[in-house]
Amino acid sequence: MSDPNDPTDPANDRGSGSPDPDGGAIFEDDRDADLDRGPFQRWAADAIKNPERVYRALFYVAAIFFLVTTLFPFYWLLMVALTPEGRLQNIVFTPNGFDPGAFVEVFEVIPFHVYMFNSFVIALGSTAVVLVVASLAGYAFGRLEFPGRTPLLLLVLVISFFPPAAFFIPLNDLFNTHFAILEPITGDGTLYNTPFALVTPLSAIFMPLAIFILTTFYAQIPDGLEDAARVEGTTRLGALFRVIIPLSAPGVATAGVLTFIAVYNEFFFSFLMTDGQPENWAPILDGILAYQGQYQVLYHLMAAASIIGVIPVAILVIVAQEKIVSGLTAGALKE
Amino acid sequence: LGQAREPNTIVMTAATDVEGIMYADGDGPSVQQALWDAGLDEDISVEIQTVVSDSASRMQTTQSALEAGRVPPDIHMMDSGWTVPFILRDQTVNLTEAFPSDVVERVDDTYLDAILETARHPETGDLHALPLFPDLGFTLYRRDLIEDAGQDTSGWETEPPTWETFATAVRDARDGADLDYGFTTQAAAYEGLSCCTFNEVMTTWGGAYYGGTDTLFAAGDRPITVDDERVVDAIRMMRSFIAGETENTLDGYPQICPSAIVQWTEQESLDPFAAGEAVANRNWSFAIAATGTEEAFGEDLGVMTRPYAVSPGEAAYEGVGGTAAALGGWNLAVSPFTERREEALQVLEAFATEEVMLTVFELGGFLPPNLDLVAEADPEDVGPVARYADAVQVASENAVPRPATDLWPEQSALIYQAVNAAYRGASAPQAAMNDLAEELEQSEAEVEVDGS
Amino acid sequence: MAAETDEDIVSERSTETEGRQRTGNAVVNWMENLSEAAYAYLLLLPAFALLSLIAFYPLLRTFVISLRENETRGMEPLGEFVAAENYVDILTGNARLARQFLDVSFSSSVPFLELGTPFFQQALFVTLAFALVSVLFETVIGFGQAYVLDQDFRGRRWVRVAIILPWAVPIVIQGMIFYLLFQPTVGFGSDLMQSLGLFSSAPLANSQDAFVIILIADIWKSSAFMALLILAGLQSVDRSLYDVARVAGASPWQRFKLITLPLVMPALLVAMLFRTMDAMRVFGLIESTAGCSTVPSLSCLVVEAMFGGTRIYATAAAVAFSTALVIGLIIGGYVLLFRDTGGDLY
């Protein structure tokens, strides 16, 4: 902050000119800004004190700025939803006409709630699978030493290098292949049109992100806490679930929210794995796209549907953020 | 969790609009009933597997099902723009062989030729899909405004004016009525530009992609004529419409199109027209139904095919020049993988009957592939389109299909990019078309390699 | 009390031993006594089993596909083995694609490389530019957002939801919002930017303008991703370290630079890493706003080749692998660059 070599720095101007406390002290060359304060220093200190208030003001400005910029497109989307069909013109701050009927119509045109339910179930399932499997992997990568750790971790990353389309042909084959053992479960013996067909690939595709997030967060939990848990009688896995995961709550919640949202809105693989029928586990995006005609697009319905579709995610975020308690490690360790 | 198939159902893909007319709420008419009435076995019911309406996504759905050999669906509804590639990949059932010959004959005789072309094997000429309904491009205009501006529009329905007359009339009407827009059309860089709107404009200027209409479905050894002067002039005219007098435009053609058309597709171009803010609009038959009702423009709506610049006689190639209407529409193809092939064929046969066509037309507003039936339909049921039966007739006579070979998708992308760039003024028309010609030639060359 | 404990103690002793036996079933014991490495491999097994089936195996097959010839006709989509021919076509601008991966030629004049097509129509450049700019902005904005959310203030939970919400919007809708916003008849974005002299009249059809629109749309949505991850990192920082720093005389900026940033770095790096990879695979957003021919990205090429209607699977596979290679190179750069900062992650 205050530069000891800067003559313009008020902190260096020792108004009192008091001699050094003790010539023999090792710290005789005391440049600490705080040591003695004349009136000028006090003035300077007050000026430094003000910035805290300036920071506060800046903070509010930033908060409001972020709120406005993130919410405006939603507001605009709402205006689109409220604009009656076919009058989609010149929308700035108000809808062109006013027809909240779109929010009812979305359910009348197609069973949108079924699509939502499908997406919700699939997202929940995939999130559960991802969190469990990635937690195990994250624990291994983040807290254990073993040969091949870095190469394996990078190998996981490689999956995310590929555009989803790269998986299309083989997976399309795989999921339409008839497996006799599946017949009792899925009816026709293929995974197509079943929730498994969605949960499995989606879990795999969103796994790398979760593994990386969890690896990072698990690695940061101090060893001391895991040690304490193990001496208390947990297994290594027990320590993971009882101590490390709860303490990584921000990371786990984030990985969960990100996975959930990604799967909830996923289209590409869902499109591969279902025929788009709501009764066949088609996800929400199939529903939203169903409002598109060959040449016509029912923008107001799409807007309304997507606003409705976002609600479960918003609720999830509200619930999950309760887990993101701040200062989780406070009071844990003396070190 | 998965669902086993119910016996005796034939699953057919379709968008929600078709699904909406398939079954009746109560005792009302329905397509299913019409199918049964037309002789379909009462045991067999048709189940619609709804797909996203967007043509590109539908093609992907179809493609993934057929590549994986998956059934259901037993019947795929295919865009006339991309039926041929599937035929070429042996992913359809040869109807000429599978149908009883009388049915084949009836189809050959009564169906609109242009749409049938999109459902035939380009090499053998065999029918591999049954057209469900064609669609045609129309120019919609505000008769009242144009007449107010002093232009007589009587007769436009059957004999469209020249581009010059049309453009001047639109400009006058726009200025007279103080509207925001004159003529709205689709010129975004998308399939609709290459297959349809530009195809139409080019045709009315006597130009063609591959030297006329007889070479449309056989890629490989055919001339590339996109760098022809006619084609370039067509672009120049559009450039005039968009930008007024500036570089690469044609004299005598006023500015009548909003510059935003280069990012517009059907919906965006229809909206201003429907809202009364434009004088004319190029669109598909659904737009007639949307704007021709009494609540909308009613009698004030004029419908015609495209204005033209070069008459058929003056045109250098076969089948071009004069007015034109782009051909869209959908065909039904039986999946070669279905175990219910007979039943599926029965369903298709039933679709080929006039009753069913009429029912589809009356309930859903989809033009029957046998366009003579338009006049026969009950005007009460079919709405405004009935009023414009003449225009529909002219359109069917001047329908221009896209050159939907197996290479069309990639060529189409090249074309719409080039045309869009030229429209926007991002490249000079002649240069753009020269480059395009080169690219198309390269693409065509692939076939010769493949073919050999 | 003392006497009472005496008894407890005796009874307790036996229970503890029993308890120990109860938790000690065979599998648990076996797992506990594995060496650290063996245990690590065991934990990685489920993840790698799933990934192998759903990711590695398909990728292998796709790679094989990329080495064969396209067949546009007939049932069989692939022709003969042609080795790297598809790759060569891609890199030389001869692939059967509407927009080329890369289209540069050598010239005699400075700077010796010439673009065959404008910059914004070359998939590689568009993708790299997009990734660079978007990740840069998203990191800064995401950090800002996370920092705001990390503070204590009333209504924080609602602000948090609000800031995260864009990430919850499906890409199609995200695209739709910005498509309509910049549709002159519908939204005001186009007019606004035009009046500022920034955009042309049809911004969605103009590669440059559309690129900016896509950037804005992406930043709007994806900053939330960054914010969420960075926030999680911030929340995990031991608050007592800030006390130490404050007493030591650190200004807010110094606390940020010296404590927050290094401690959040691992989370930040993960966020940036995945954002970069995501940005380099951008497709849906482009498709639903300006379209792939206006702003071609690498993924656009893959999708168009794969689903464009002309059946050129081999080309598609080759483009996909080339894309992955490009991303891999960039990520490799990251890993090298942040080797030290990322702690023991890499």
Next chain:
Amino acid sequence: MARVRLENVTKRYEDVTAVDDVSLAVEDGEFVTFVGPSGCGKSTTMETVAGLTQPTEGSVYIGDREVTTLAPKDRGVAMVFQNIALFPHMNVFENISFGLRLRKYDDEEIDRRVERAAEIVELEGMLERMPDELSGGQRQRVAIARALVRNPDVFLMDEPLANLDAKLRVHMRTELQRLHRELDATIIYVTHDQAEAMTMSNRIAVLNEGKLQQIAAPLTCYNEPTNLFVAGFIGSPSMNFVEGTVVADGLETKNFDVRFDPETIPGVSVGDTVTMGVRPEDVHLSGEADALADPTDGIDARTDVIEPMGDEIFVYLLLAEDVTGTMAGDATSSPDQLLMSVTPDTELAADQSVDVVLDRSQIHLFDAASGDALVHGLTEFDSGGGDTGRAGTQADS
């Protein structure tokens, strides 16, 4: 200049009052140690001085300024935290130099100071280590060094030596004292080690349940505790307390009497219940009574536990015949027990009868009800009330 003053500082958490209306002043250059039972509010008080905690009520002054709401960085304090709190991402050098780097000292100066500080805390070879490669005591030393390198007006040290061994502790104690002398810095110190508190501080502040009990020179607290709490808290092992009733010629307790003239002591009247306090080292075997100026009468006792400590021996005495021995450490709480401290060469066995005397001049009386001190040091009736050595003052309450 760097006088630290608290004025009616109160800090309340939801249901706990951690600091309760504490007012005190630490003079410039003074070394004040806070002592008190665990949880009595020592750390909280320090945090208020540092500015890490805002007092619920009251104000804090450093030098001439009110700093109650001032940011910590502007208060000119350095602090050693009880929970150590090293920066896990910085090595020892970086941890120690943190404050200096913030102030942009030049590298040379930083090196010099860090080296010197590392020398003081005996961490010379470990500057490159990361905190998680250090032992508990090493970490604590880093924390100390981190505060030492800076030259603030006020040092706050919260149990800085808790994890160090006796030798290092003595060394650190000396170093801190020297630093204190040389820098003339004001030091506020928390420790639970009596020796530390005794030897280092100018004054000791005794806190209990958030309230300030006494603030005075170490020996004053030891010899003249203001109340029972301070008397019992200062000194280890703790003072013996025996309750009794004041009678005309002294004090009557359950097992023995102590004679003195109650009239001479203000606030004490016959019939009062008082608590007598005497430290273990003021309990002597009657054989040594000669050495005392003013011993009490002999008290019969039996030895219970004998705890040899090396340099002294603790002897737990049972006064009543029928009492069964309890364990060491609890002695002070019962009227039937006394703890005696004798020199290591004394030969005593457990369960042996002994006769002990108390050093009358070192007997304290406290009001049994309020706990306030009544008198420090008694004099016998007849003898002329000589002021023998360290005690014998009247409690000033």
Next chain:
Amino acid sequence: MARVRLENVTKRYEDVTAVDDVSLAVEDGEFVTFVGPSGCGKSTTMETVAGLTQPTEGSVYIGDREVTTLAPKDRGVAMVFQNIALFPHMNVFENISFGLRLRKYDDEEIDRRVERAAEIVELEGMLERMPDELSGGQRQRVAIARALVRNPDVFLMDEPLANLDAKLRVHMRTELQRLHRELDATIIYVTHDQAEAMTMSNRIAVLNEGKLQQIAAPLTCYNEPTNLFVAGFIGSPSMNFVEGTVVADGLETKNFDVRFDPETIPGVSVGDTVTMGVRPEDVHLSGEADALADPTDGIDARTDVIEPMGDEIFVYLLLAEDVTGTMAGDATSSPDQLLMSVTPDTELAADQSVDVVLDRSQIHLFDAASGDALVHGLTEFDSGGGDTGRAGTQADS
């Protein structure tokens, strides 16, 4: 049953050997305290016993089993960590009951045990609090309670009382001792508090730089340290060391001589350089010489710093005339200084001439080179070599 045995345990980190070839056995039910300077490997040794650290070499046995690679949970140990390591997401109750809940004890039993443990550590009202709402000492007490509720074969306690005040510490000490007696548990304990080590342990293990120096009963370590290190480390303040040369009639040091017969001591011969050690409490004013059985000749000295500690006074003596006083604490390192501890009633002022004597029976001699003890307690030539009290044994080295 729960004998703990380390066999040649070595733990090396990259460039540090934290534990160096340590072999020791802690008998079933024994209470052994590890002491040693900060960083000497105490915690690391404990961690090897708990199974948290794998020794680089050597093996660990608990009871009859080798447990070197066994998981911590199967070793039947409970541990109080030096860094406390509370689970920050659990309240006090949950923290304490963690181990019990893992073992699926029924709720009632858990409640009972936690309550009892909370009582022992005096945390009764705080079971609902989260760790970050506790003071440093309270946290430490939670950590202790967490170990106490379980009933393992072996308790490992790493400085469990470091943050507690003297009173609570004495109380906890008693509780731990009682627990030890009642449970018959094996306890391995680390502390830097000499009093704790002395009073609680059956044996003390002294470590230095990872090596075991001595393991013996507390008084043995105090009175018969095996080497200079142990002698200097045990006892606070530390033993005085003076180097000297053995001559025919005793030892000659710079400032004084001590007479004895070198012949009687094995391993010592005339001309050797040896280090003499004498504890502060064995330095007496010559006025007190009568009380000693065998005092040395008087030594002239001058008082330097005087440090009153309450129950004793430390007097720093300067032996040579020309030495300027250095500060307290450093005395033991110079041949010109001596630290003396006297009773608090002794009246001494700084800078006063005094005559002191050493208690010959408490003088230790060490080999100056190796540091190994040569003899504990000298006898004068003429007197018959009476074994006076606690010392006088030959070093067994």
